[in-house]
Amino acid sequence: MNRREFLRNSGLAAAGTGAALTTAAEGETAPAAKQRPNVILFLSDQFRWDFVGANEANSSTKTPHIDAMAERGVNFTHCVTNQPVCAPSRSVLFTSRYATETEVWHNGPGMKQDLPTLAAEFRKAGYTSNLIGKWHLAPGAARGGGPGAVPEQWRGGFLDLWEGANALEHTAHPYYGTIYDRDGKEITYKDQYRVDFITDRAEKFIREKHEKPFFLFVSQLEPHQQNDLNRMVGPKGSAERFINAYVPPDLRAFPGDWHQQLPDYYGACESIDASVGRLQKALEETGQKDDTIFVFFSDHGCHFMTRNQEYKRSTHNSSVRVPFIVDGPGFNRAQQINELVGIIDFAPTLLEAAGLAAPTSWKGHSVLPLLEGMEARKAWPNKHLIQISESMTARALRTKEWTYCVADISGAKKAASPTYLEWQMYDQKNDPHELVNLAGRKEYAAKAKELKAELLELMAYAGESATISDATLYP
Structure with a gap:
């Protein structure tokens, strides 16, 4: 029995999400759009699962805000990416299809445009779909595109607020750079850490008045390396503060560049945690926290050149195992889920949590049944396909x-x-x-x-x- 058959036959439905699914077969009516929760999808690029303090695998991590999410929400401790490269992983995330099906099997191609996307499905249901930060799913320069402004047809359904760059690592540096608005106009920053700049833009959006429920994708680049510098760059002082930090066992066993990179990587992770805290505070101060599902995750991990000649693109936990923590309505359960889930499952999970049905063409499955008890967990398939490219x-x-x-x-x-x-x-x-x-x-x-x-x-x-x-x- 495959994963789709399991979920169809199990009869397990998520409870406590505050909204019922709408399906043609059942003829149910979805709740009005204004009753649905906001959804914030916060991506920290190349953030290892074991650098979250709540996962209790690293004595040097300082992630109190992410840990607080895990304490009050749901921490999926065994989540994997289905393709450990930036663009392919994101294509899987938004289409719930495998990277070979999205046509983004490596960095560079634009995402296949006739596939239903998470952003477009939310908009169909009355949401606004908004992006701030890195995209990476428009064509690269080799295919007539580029790293900067993204034409509307390549935005994957994010047709409301757009403040981003296709490849943020090529239009911005840790303390200066440029993103682009929906009209292609530049939004620049200088003498400010990039994580803080992206957070400022996201906080501004949260504090605005919203007539409709919103879907917001906050896509931070850190702790990903700055490509043209060939190194991670944390906030000033990171290298000194984390000079003798904990070295994960999978790294210390092999040669690589972790000796040089870990201090800044730790600092960048700490800055990401502060960003999560600021956005959570903004939600609380605007009275939206109880109505907003907040997801923290990464697109892939980092092995610091221990498994091949770069940072990911391998089948090892350091590449494929990622954090996945959710809190907000339907997820405030103080639960730790140890079953194996994948990034391909995110989109159908979030639609179901908002009371919406997923397109039948999607190949991932909602993980909400796992919240409901041991019977669902015993029946869960606990297996995922990982596609490797480029390396x-x-x-x-x-x-x-x-x-x-x-x-x-x-x-x-x-x-x-x-x-x-x-x-x-x-x-x-x-x-x-x-x-x-x-x-x-x-x-x-x-x-x-x-x-x-x-x-x-x-x-x-x-x-x-x-x-x-x-x-x-x-x-």
């Missing part, structure tokens, strides 16, 4: 217990391959830092065969067809 062409199955990765060893960098070789296999229970690759070991051959079959099933669900050869170490 190599690879596919991975991620479960709570295992990571199983196959790769095109020809070195070709393409959307997909017809043939793969078993490449990596990690025991998440006994080796959570993924220090020992079990692929090709005789004693794990039976488990590898089982995981291969599950991976092929998920690949078929994503519209892919391929064969997988066993690792050559098998006798």
Whole structure:
């Protein structure tokens, strides 16, 4: 049974969201738009899951505002991105389709324009859809676009407030830069940390009067590296304050550039937490906090050049495991959910939380049933497909217990391959830092065969067809 069949047959519906779903079959009527909650989707680019204090995996993190969200809301502790690269991950987020289906299988292409998007679905239901910060889903320069202003047809349904840049890392620096309004006019900043500038714009929006419920995407670049400087840049003083900070075990076991980058990375994460706190305070002071669903998450993690020659694009937890914390109406439950969920599930979850039905073409599933008790959790599939591009062409199955990765060893960098070789296999229970690759070991051959079959099933669900050869170490 695949994930869609599970949810269709389980009969589990989310309770406590304050709104009923509207479906043609049931003939129910959705609540009036003004009764629906606002939704804020706060993305911090390249923020590792274990740098959230509430996840209790890092003794040096200072994230009191995000931790407070986790304490009063729902903390999904095992969330993965379905594609650990900026643009592909975002395309999955907004369309609930796999990156090979959105046509954004690597950084550069524009997102396929005939797919239903989360922003457009909210607007259809009477919301305004608004963006502040980084987008990355319009065509890049190689395809007639660029890093700056984004034409309306490439905004993925964000047709109300628009204050962003297609690739913020190329139009802005940590202490100066430019974003663009809906008419393509420049909005500049100088002598101010970029996180604070984006937060100022978002706080201004929150404090305005809103006649309709709003969907706001706040897309911060930090703690992502500044590309042309080839390093992370935290607020001034970060390097000194975090010079002897905790080093996660998956990093300290390997060479990389974490020695140089971690202090600024910690500082940038701390600044992101302050941004979350400011926006939460603005909601409270304007009387909107009880009516606003607030989501904190990241598009992918960061392995600091320990797994390949850059920061992500691998199947390891440091690349694919991300924070996902939600509070607000329907989520104020003080819950920790340990089942495996994916970014592909975000859009249908948020629509259901607002009392809206997801398009039938979406391939993710609402995670709201997981909030309702052990029966739903026992039935949850706990498996996700991860597509890898740019560093190599690879596919991975991620479960709570295992990571199983196959790769095109020809070195070709393409959307997909017809043939793969078993490449990596990690025991998440006994080796959570993924220090020992079990692929090709005789004693794990039976488990590898089982995981291969599950991976092929998920690949078929994503519209892919391929064969997988066993690792050559098998006798």
